[in-house]
Amino acid sequence: MRAVRLSVVTAAATAATLAAVTGCTQKSDDAKGADGAVTVVAKDDSCEVSRTDFPAGHLTLNVENRGSKVTEVYVLHPDDRIVTERENIGPGTKATITAEIKAGDYVIACKPGMKGDGIRRQVKATGAGTGAARRSPEMDAAVAAYRQYVQAQADATLPKVKKFTDAVRAGDVEAAKAAYADSRIGWERTEPVAESFGDIDPKVDVREDGLEAGQDPAKDWTGWHRLEKALWQDKKIGDREKQLADLLDKDLADWVKRVGKADITPTSMANGAKELLDEVATGKVTGEEERYSHTDLVDFKANVEGAQKSFELLKPVAQKNDPKLVAELDKQFAALNTLLDTHRADKNAYVFTSYDKVTEPQRKELSDGVNALAEPLSKLAAAVVK
Incomplete structure (x- = not known):
């Protein structure tokens, strides 16, 4: 975010x-x-x-x-x-x-x-121009497969969010905490597509310091992070939080309906993969994204998975145009995933170390891993259209 x-x-x-x-x-x-x-x-x-x-x-x-x-x-x-x-x-x-x-x-x-x-x-x-985008069958296949992936992630998110919001509506702080991070995985994997709509992301995923000038946090701050603050910092659920749970369900249902209409191209997939690494660099590695729950590594892993999905689908095209870049991306994705696995509490589940327990040297190591991947990933879009 x-x-x-x-x-x-x-x-x-x-x-x-x-x-x-x-x-x-x-x-x-x-x-x-x-x-x-x-x-x-x-x-x-x-x-x-x-x-x-x-x-x-x-x-x-x-x-x-x-x-x-x-x-x-x-x-x-x-x-x-x-x-x-x-x-x-x-x-x-x-x-x-x-x-x-x-x-x-x-x-x-x-x-x-x-x-x-x-x-x-x-x-x-x-006009069409001499630079009109031309699609190969491999590009069309990549876009079709990614569209299916994004829709599947959105569809799978709604029941996880309902588990979270049901707990909020029930006033059960601990149950809501337990469901919070899992409810965000599908969103984090496909966030660039959600952001492309312009209006949904500010409703569901904005932090308090991301509000526009003149917006009142008490009235205008909605979504996951507003509820995150209530659960971990305020440690209570009131009528406003229950209303926000209803609103989160509504806004994300709107997102799910609109995902299928998103404008997706091979270059938007490649640029979206880089955007996900930017999200990690500017929010997750710093600990700013999940500043109350410290579930940053769950978001981190989901961002990397979403970026890797785009890369894997585009790989047949990129391999023809720039095999050295593909080899480097394979190497850096593997290295970053291996590093993330060292912070898993359960290697078979989405359970990671609370980010406030991650030391500064460990954060530096994660940051270096992100940077090592981000640099070649920034070249993927150009490789796709060579």
Whole structure:
């Protein structure tokens, strides 16, 4: 779960926001595209793009962070649904994002400090173009299989969530605690798909420090982590928590219905795998995600499994285009899974050491393992469309 979410806005509001942002220039000498790619230069007060229109199909964004803050870069539909994203781009670093873009209007957003709605640029993908995305039978098979996987994970989540929310409604703190982590596994495995809808994730998976400016935690904070705080920190269940349990059931039922309509492409699968590793790096390794329950390693493992599922389904395509990358990814996934297994309380179940018991050297080791996997995983999308 990202620390701060994008709010859902209308296309008109997006245009108004763009007009008001003086630091976001259309073009600069710093932002010249090369080889048909769109160059994005992110600074603390601007988001410069080399082109505001480009052919639909395979899009490459060459991102450079010239600001002093860690940033994120998004390609969004006008209603804030996420097409693709890259988080945690450090000052002075670069990143390449590959995505499949249909003809239409979009927004490129840079988020210095990874907060707020970001500095936004309106862009347009036109026509089919010479870069139109072409699908091989292997790509189609990978997308179909991943769609089935995501739906199965969502379907399996609802009864686990009901076990958790039933315990909340019954006022049984210990039973709710016992069911909490398990209820989140399917969500964590497929979180990039859920985030692509824009509005569901802030309802069910936001942390208190991820609320938008002006939101009142007492009224506006909903979802798993609000209940997590009640169970582990407040150690009580009141009428508000029981209402939130009902709302969590409702919001996740909506998610399950919408999963089958998600826009899934080979590049979104590859980018989603990298996003899951970013989730681990920015939330799980730090202990921020499950700050009350300390069940971070359950989320960690689920994120890695979801990323690995995307990779395994895309492997037949990537193997043809970049066998060295595939070999490296096989190696790093195996190494990280082996490391995670050392923290299992039960090797045959989703039972892991409470994260507050994981030492700083052990956390550093986990962080190093994530970084070792994240670097080659960031190249998977490009390998798929070679």
